[in-house]
Amino acid sequence: MSSLITVLKVAIITWMxxxxxxxxxxxxxxxxxxxxxxxxxxTPQLDSSEYLNNVGSDTMVxxxxxxxxxxxxxxxSSTISVTGGGSGTGIASLxxxxxxxxxxxxxxxxxxxxxxxxxxxxxxxxxxxKDAIAVIVNPNNPVDQLTxxxxxxxxxxxxxxxxxxxxxxxxxxxxxxxTNSGTHVHFLEQVLRLGSKEDKTLFSTDTLLLPSSExxxxxxxxxxxxxxxxxLGYVTPDxxxxxxxxxxGEEAEFIYPSAExxxxxxxxxxxxxxxxxxxxxxxxxxxxxxxxxxxEAQIIVTQLGFVPINSP
Amino acid sequence: xxxxxxxxESIITAIIKIxxxxxxxxxxxxxxxxxxxxxxxxxxxxxxxFLQTRWYPIEDYYGxxxxxxxxxxxxxxxxxxxxPLGLLTAIYIAEVASRQTKEILKPLVELLGGFPxxxxxFLGLLILSQYLREIMNLPTGLSALTGSLILAGIAIxxxxxxxxxxxxAVPQSYRDASLALGATEWQTIWWVTLPAAKSGVLxxxxxxxGRAIGETMVVLMVTGNAPMMPTGLDTLFNPxxxxxxxxxxxxGEVANGSTxxxxxxxIGIVLFIITLIxxxxxxxFVFRRKKRSERILS
Numbered sequence: 001m002s003s004l005i006t007v008l009k010v011a012i013i014t015w016m017x018x019x020x021x022x023x024x025x026x027x028x029x030x031x032x033x034x035x036x037x038x039x040x041x042x043t044p045q046l047d048s049s050e051y052l053n054n055v056g057s058d059t060m061v062x063x064x065x066x067x068x069x070x071x072x073x074x075x076x077s078s079t080i081s082v083t084g085g086g087s088g089t090g091i092a093s094l095x096x097x098x099x100x101x102x103x104x105x106x107x108x109x110x111x112x113x114x115x116x117x118x119x120x121x122x123x124x125x126x127x128x129x130k131d132a133i134a135v136i137v138n139p140n141n142p143v144d145q146l147t148x149x150x151x152x153x154x155x156x157x158x159x160x161x162x163x164x165x166x167x168x169x170x171x172x173x174x175x176x177x178x179t180n181s182g183t184h185v186h187f188l189e190q191v192l193r194l195g196s197k198e199d200k201t202l203f204s205t206d207t208l209l210l211p212s213s214e215x216x217x218x219x220x221x222x223x224x225x226x227x228x229x230x231x232l233g234y235v236t237p238d239x240x241x242x243x244x245x246x247x248x249g250e251e252a253e254f255i256y257p258s259a260e261x262x263x264x265x266x267x268x269x270x271x272x273x274x275x276x277x278x279x280x281x282x283x284x285x286x287x288x289x290x291x292x293x294x295x296e297a298q299i300i301v302t303q304l305g306f307v308p309i310n311s312p
Numbered sequence: 313x314x315x316x317x318x319x320x321e322s323i324i325t326a327i328i329k330i331x332x333x334x335x336x337x338x339x340x341x342x343x344x345x346x347x348x349x350x351x352x353x354x355x356x357x358x359x360x361x362f363l364q365t366r367w368y369p370i371e372d373y374y375g376x377x378x379x380x381x382x383x384x385x386x387x388x389x390x391x392x393x394x395x396p397l398g399l400l401t402a403i404y405i406a407e408v409a410s411r412q413t414k415e416i417l418k419p420l421v422e423l424l425g426g427f428p429x430x431x432x433x434f435l436g437l438l439i440l441s442q443y444l445r446e447i448m449n450l451p452t453g454l455s456a457l458t459g460s461l462i463l464a465g466i467a468i469x470x471x472x473x474x475x476x477x478x479x480x481a482v483p484q485s486y487r488d489a490s491l492a493l494g495a496t497e498w499q500t501i502w503w504v505t506l507p508a509a510k511s512g513v514l515x516x517x518x519x520x521x522g523r524a525i526g527e528t529m530v531v532l533m534v535t536g537n538a539p540m541m542p543t544g545l546d547t548l549f550n551p552x553x554x555x556x557x558x559x560x561x562x563x564g565e566v567a568n569g570s571t572x573x574x575x576x577x578x579i580g581i582v583l584f585i586i587t588l589i590x591x592x593x594x595x596x597f598v599f600r601r602k603k604r605s606e607r608i609l610s
Contacts, residue, residue: 171451178537178561179370202368205378208454208536208551211561215437215533222442225451 050078050284056090056103059182059231060273063129064103066300071291078284087182094276095119100285102276105131105182116278123276128292130307132232132257133187133269135242138224143167144240145254147247148268151191154227157204162225174207175216175228184209186271187229229269232257233305244268262307273306346584350577357575367539367553369562369572376579378539382456382552383525383583386535389460389548390467390524395517397464398471402516405472406479407501418476425469433533436462441534448549454536456552462530467520474519478512479505511597518594522587528556537561555579 054064061084068080090102095116108123116123135151137143143165146154153159155174163169177184193199210216213234220228220239227242235241243254246268253266261267281289291297298308357374364375405417440461441453482505490500506513536551539558559576566573 173452179368180562180566185370200371202366202371202373205366205540206538206551208452208538209553209561210454210537211532218437219452219454223445223452 050075051080052100052285052288053081053083053093053098054101054103055083055085055093055099056101056275057087057105057182057273058084059105059131060103060129062233063273063301063304063306066304067292067297070297070300071288078288080288086180088180091116091123091276094123094278095121097121097278100277101289104274104276105271106185107272107274108276121278123278124280126275126277126289126292127272127309128275129273129298129301129309130262131271131273132262132267132307133183133191133229133271134232134235134257135227135229135244135269136220136235136239137227137242138220138222139238139240140224141167141240143242145243145245147245147252148191148194149247151244152194152201155187155192155203155207156201157206160204168224170225172227173219173223173225174204175219175226176203176207176209177213177216177230178209178211183229183231187269190269190271191229231305232307235305259302259307270307343584346577346580350574350579350581353571353574353578356571362578365541367558369575372571374571374575376555376575376582378541379553379555379558379579380582381542381547382535382539383554383556383586385456385542385547385552386459386463386531386554387521387525389456390463391517391521393460393464394467394471394520394524398468398516398520399475399513401468401472402475402479402513403501403506406476407497407505418473421469421472424465425473427466429466429527430529430533432462432465433530436530436534450549452536452551454534454551456535456548456550459531459535459552459554460548462534463524463527466527466530467524470523471516471520474516475509475513478509478516481512482508514594514597518590521590525583525586525590526556528560532557532560555583 054068056064061082064082068082072078072080087104087106090099090104091108091112093099094102095112096119102123108125113123135146141162143162146165150159150165154165154172155176159165160172161169162172176187179185188203189195192203193201208219210219213230216228216230217234217236217239219226241257243256244267245252245254255261255267257267257269262270275289275292277285277289280286293309301308353374361374362376364373365377366373366375367378401417401421405414405421409417436458437454441455441458443453444450444455444458444461445453486504486508487500490504491497495503531554535554535557537553537557538551539553540550542550559579562572563576566576
């Protein structure tokens with residue numbers, strides 16, 4: 001701040017002693033006007049066919065990176081560049097033809113497909129892995145199991161004391177990821193609104209929107225009042241995972257999130273992780289996509305805490 | 313008659329000139345960018361919607377009131393803590409402490425000011441918030457209070473450093489005259505030295521406000537970011553969401569040119585206006601003070 005004031009002072013003093021100050025302002029304005037504009041439509045230079053660009057979901061960025069590293073070790077001549085930025089960013093890049101593969105932790109929206117087709121891109125969908133969203137509480141919390149209805153009531157603010165759920169007489173502190181996270185949107189649609197499109201329930205306003213999985217983890221570990229949710233890959237042993245039931249059928253069956261329960265469809269808060277290509281994959285993109293479905297690549301999925309897709 | 317200048321001098325003058333003007337130019341360009349990106353929000357979202365109390369941009373709820381109030385609560389909380397503490401520390405360092413103590417204390421305070429705010433945020437998240445939750449029996453320690461405390465920690469070094477300089481600049485003759493008239497040391501500090509240094513002290517406080525309201529990383533980490541409307545005096549102990557944290561958290565993934573994007577820039581304009589008001593108030597006040605003291609002195 002003080003340096004800015006100094007600079008301003010110098011500027012004013014200089015101005016007082018100068019008659020050609022206008023020339024400099026004009027010069028600078030011209031410089032600013034002439035500065036090169038970034039061109040978004042430019043595709044990356046493909047000087048070898050062994051190059052591809054992979055942009056998208058932050059949830060999937062570690063997975064995509066691990067795949068890319070492993071593949072480049074096997075095929076040293078190949079170059080795979082992986083960037084995060086979010087599912088929306090990835091799909092936008094695919095539409096703008098700046099990426100070969102877009103990662104998304106949610107399905108592409110109808111409006112995005114329209115935009116893509118208007119730009120001459122036909123997005124092709126691949127489900128490359130699955131992810132369960134685990135509901136987590138402090139290890140000292142006596143509550144073990146919740147139904148989706150109860151979770152919905154907790155997060156919409158209808159239930160605000162653990163005693164109503166068979167726990168201690170403590171206020172419930174609701175933790176959530178930020179609104180731009182794919183996990184947040186998925187939890188809103190599948191849990192808070194119980195999958196109903198007409199339901200317009202929102203998160204209770206006192207829901208803490210935390211910027212990262214690490215912050216959620218820190219609060220869950222320390223605060224016995226807290227409840228949170230996150231991708232299965234982010235759950236550590238010092239948190240307590242709640243067993244969840246969809247509450248349907250005669251006897252509610254409470255399911256622990258795991259690779260098996262996600263794959264057989266019994267765990268209710270699971271989602272698919274997608275990759276999208278512009279048109280049916282050809283050349284190196286096809287080779288890479290085929291490799292991702294190989295058992296070798298799907299082992300990496302398990303190692304990172306995600307759920308591999310069922311091999312046919 | 314102009315004395316012919318050396319060539320090197322004219323080059324240096326030109327360089328300084330360019331640097332000087334570039335500062336004005338950059339401020340102007342930033343302001344233009346802010347306006348051009350933020351003003352479309354007023355057309356896209358009716359004003360009545362901005363004054364709603366629900367902030368949930370992914371479903372087109374753009375009520376910025378809870379964010380505005382959140383920023384104010386956290387900043388005012390920080391100032392209530394930082395101004396008395398900072399001022400008293402400055403008085404102690406400048407007026408009371410021995411030369412030796414002063415030489416140790418001042419660099420230490422300035423070192424505190426050099427801490428990256430993200431480090432303080434981590435301390436707040438992992439230690440202070442847990443501690444506050446336990447001793448005050450709060451539902452969660454991620455609250456406006458934690459944010460205020462950490463922001464006070466950030467504002468105090470700025471306040472101390474500048475107020476101390478201002479107090480130090482008060483001529484020794486003022487103090488001597490006051491003491492010679494029979495005033496005690498405390499009377500001298502409170503009625504003579506501090507009023508004489510008022511403009512510098514006010515600048516220090518304004519800079520403190522500027523740092524507190526503009527701070528982003530800390531509030532994003534420790535205030536819980538729940539866009540709640542205050543219901544009463546317990547607001548300070550509840551989670552809250554500030555304007556800066558909202559911009560920082562949401563700008564990353566927002567689609568370029570969307571309504572949400574424009575609204576985030578609009579929040580930036582609101583922040584800019586607030587800091588502008590603070591600065592203008594401060595400078596008019598300081599300016600008036602100077603004139604009056606000049607009158608007295610002459």
